[in-house]
Structure formats: C-alpha cells, structure tokens
Amino acid sequence: MKRRILVQKLADVDRRGVWAFTPATFSALLGNPEQNYLKLMMKRLADQGVLTRAARGVYVNPHARSMPNDVRRGLIRFLRPREVTYVSLESKLSEAGAISQVATALTCMTTGSPGRFNTPWGAIEFTHTDRHVALGTDVQTSDDGVLEATVERAARDLRRVGRNTDLIDEETLAEAISEERSHEQQGQKH
Numbered sequence: 548m549k550r551r552i553l554v555q556k557l558a559d560v561d562r563r564g565v566w567a568f569t570p571a572t573f574s575a576l577l578g579n580p581e582q583n584y585l586k587l588m589m590k591r592l593a594d595q596g597v598l599t600r601a602a603r604g605v606y607v608n609p610h611a612r613s614m615p616n617d618v619r620r621g622l623i624r625f626l627r628p629r630e631v632t633y634v635s636l637e638s639k640l641s642e643a644g645a646i647s648q649v650a651t652a653l654t655c656m657t658t659g660s661p662g663r664f665n666t667p668w669g670a671i672e673f674t675h676t677d678r679h680v681a682l683g684t685d686v687q688t689s690d691d692g693v694l695e696a697t698v699e700r701a702a703r704d705l706r707r708v709g710r711n712t713d714l715i716d717e718e719t720l721a722e723a724i725s726e727e728r729s730h731e732q733q734g735q736k737h
C-alpha cells in the first residue's frame with residue numbers, strides 16, 4: 548500500500564476518533580493483509596514515525612487529532628481490553644493531594660494480570676485485584692471516559708497492596724473523602 552493512501556486512511560479513522568491500534572484493528576484498516584507482512588509493515592511505519600509503538604501490540608497515530616490529552620489514560624483500554632481496569636493507588640491519591648509525592652507512573656488496579664508498560668508518554672502500572680469492583684460507586688467513569696477509583700477506594704487499594712502507605716497524609720485524605728462524598732450527595736439531589 549502506498550504511503551499516501553495509508554496516511555489518508557489514518558486521517559479518515561482519526562476523524563472518527565480512532566487514534567490507537569492493535570495489530571487486529573490495523574489489519575482491518577488495511578484490508579487484512581497476510582500476518583507476516585502486517586508485522587513488517589507496522590514495524591517499518593513505526594521506524595518512519597507514521598506510527599508510534601506504545602507497547603507490545605499497541606500502536607498510536609502520533610498525528611491524530613483525536614488523541615486524548617493524557618495518552619496514558621487513553622491507552623489503558625488497549626493494554627487491558629477485556630478486564631476491568633481503573634486509575635487508583637498513588638495516581639488518584641496524588642491527584643487528590645492525599646499523598647506527599649507526585650506519582651510518576653499512572654497507577655491502575657485491574658482484574659487482569661499485573662504489569663508495567665513504559666510508553667513514550669510515561670509508565671503505566673497495573674496491579675491485580677480479586678476484589679469486587681462496584682462500578683458507579685467505588686469506581687466511576689471520569690470526564691475522559693476512563694474508569695477511576697474514588698479517593699476512598701484508592702486509599703483502600705493502596706493499603707491492601709501494602710505499599711507507600713507512609714506517604715498518606717491522613718488529614719488531607721479525610722478531607723478529600725469528605726469533599727468527594729459531599730459532591731456525590733449534591734449530585735444525587737439534582
């Protein structure tokens with residue numbers, strides 16, 4: 548396939564909000580070429596900067612206008628597509644000001660396997676959980692469509708996995724939980 552035609556196809560799917568690909572979705576875009584050819588083509592396109600390899604089996608169109616502001620959060624669904632996965636632990640607590648350090652990796656809980664992915668946009672870390680995930684209460688969908696723990700759930704998750712608990716500022720955590728509950732109650736009244 549000529550590069551000009553490929554770039555046009557990428558622009559077309561970008562207008563529909565598609566900015567990242569697995570080999571299967573990229574294959575469908577190209578009309579299902581032979582697997583070895585597809586693999587070679589994706590590697591070459593990454594080497595040429597037409598695609599960016601985010602992680603094994605996940606590629607991003609770096610020129611896509613539909614790419615989210617926080618690419619790491621957007622990549623979660625590609626890295627754990629068949630599992631319940633949500634932002635939690637140090638990332639959520641740092642965002643709420645309840646721990647004293649800024650999380651360098653995007654930390655997530657998942658019903659899938661644990662792992663760490665070092666992407667061009669920063670690290671994404673998955674910690675396994677067997678616990679029930681109460682969607683809509685403990686875990687909610689954020690404005691960008693990513694599942695996210697409540698501050699209270701993130702603190703429970705961090706304590707459960709037993710790491711960095713010494714970073715928690717208990718007073719700030721209590722305030723953040725109280726504020727979050729207050730927002731939920733106001734939302735239920737309207």
